[in-house]
Amino acid sequence: MTQETAAATTDAVLDREETISRDELEALQLSRLQHTVAYAYDRVPLYKRKFDEAGVHPTDLRELSDLGKFPFTTKEDLRLEYPFGMFAVPQHEVARIHASSGTTGRATVVGYTKKDLADWAKLVARSLRASGVRPGMKVHNAYGYGLFTGGMGAHAGAEALGCTVIPISGGQTERQITLIQDFKPDAILATPTYLLTIADAMIKQGIDPASTSLKYAVLGAEPWTEEMRHELETTMNLKACDIYGLSEVMGPGVAGEAVETQDGSHIWEDHFRPEIIDAFDPTVVLGDGEPGELVFTSLTKEALPIIRYRTKDLTRLLPGTARPAHRRMGRITGRSDDMIILRGVNLFPSQIEEIALRIPELSPHFQLELTRPEGHRMDQMTVKIERRDAVTAEGAAAAAKALQQQIKIHVGSSCTVDVVEPGSLERSNGKLRRIYDMRPKA
Ligand code: DLL
Secondary structure (H helix, E strand, O other): OHHHHHHHHOOOOOOOHHHHHHHHHHHHHHHHHHHHHHHHHOOOOOHHHHHHHHHHOOHHHHOOHHHHHOOEEHHHHHHHHHOOOOOOOOOHHEEEEEEEOOOOOOOOEEEHHHHHHHHHHHOOOOHHHHHOOOOOOOOEOOOOOOOOHHHHHHHHHHHOOOEEEEEOOOOOHHHHHHHHHOOOOEEEEOOOHHHHHHHHHHHHOOOOOOOOOOOOOEEOOOOOHHHHHHHHHHHHOOOOEEEEEOOOOOOEEEEOOOOOOOOOEEOOOEEEEEEEOOOOOOOOOOOOOOEEEEEEOOOOOOOOOOOEEEEEEEEEEEOOOOOOOOEEEEEEEEEEHHHHOOOOOOEEEHHHHHHHOOOOOOEEEEEEEEEEEOOOOOOOEEEEEEEEOOOOOOHHHHHHHHHHHHHHHHOOOOEEEEEOOOOOOOOOOOOOEEEEEOOOOO
């Protein structure tokens, strides 16, 4: 698609950086990258130490491919520098702090200057606009508010776009439904599994989820599939687009999907330089189209410049379409640390979602239980999945068999399938936990 046709397919006024050529974008990336590595080296002791140890200096960055000479940054680095060791500005210049929940160790803390907050809002606004949201629309924001970047990040972006924001946050599903009915929002921002919870609760109350005022959903913060998009779009009669991001790199809005193409999120490459590496041999930088681990370098951040951050998210880079200069990312298949290794076969919950949703008797509500029964050396996986409402016991038994076979064919592992009653599995309030690991700790 040419730049002109891309701009013509939308009635919105785009940022200049959304319509520039790839050459112009790469020139911008190079100058911003050269600034960022020098800035990080001069201001953050961890970067100086790591660059020196690796024998690289900011002046070695002469072209974009030189980025590969620089060391990676990991979540562990942020934890070691807890709380503020990675900040590149004095504390009085830090306008906001967010942090991860820290359930699996020390929280990772991230900071923003006033300019960082303005850039973040601009990029979320750009993502929402790409996904169909327009100034003047009412936006129901069901991402969690607080230290999590989802709620406040999405909020500021919707405000910057010129929307009326309804800051409901996550949870209190009954109340969400009342407000959707009374306030008549045009768009909803939520995790895909939480939107499913809302749709489900509407059906229970006798409300047809397809009858609401909602026309657009901008969904992210957890992996989801094309099958889930289809499920949500048909049940709720809206257009659902993806939004991607992570706190260490910014928050929501690192990448956003265009509603006219719905073909994966465009990474806003005027602010972030993506790379794909081999997750098992990180020295190997892979080419576009090849699947691997996504790595980001920030190009404009002041409070927390981030160099070659290993996201652990597995995907691939694809050419730009609706925004030709900005490459897209394929759907995230999963995180390398969420990968289940079942008798030597690698498996992600999103693969199960994809297969299960092609079986009409089965709902999108499922969880995966991993066990290692006494006396067994091998791990076992049980897929617990709810049947759809009108399905009979025979229908459920046949669906269980079909799912088991399809998993064997498409994933290559044997598992047990337990089709359970509608409403019996835990519902999402935000990011849904799919894996329940009951294996004895080593
Ligand atoms: O989840 C930021 C966010 C909020 C993105 C709201 C989109 C919407 P974290 O809590 O730091 O930040 O979690 C980041 O969530 O590394 C991915 O594994 C996952 N993730 C985020 N967006 C998507 C997506 C926010 N669209 C981690 N698809 C990331 C798949 C996603 N996974």
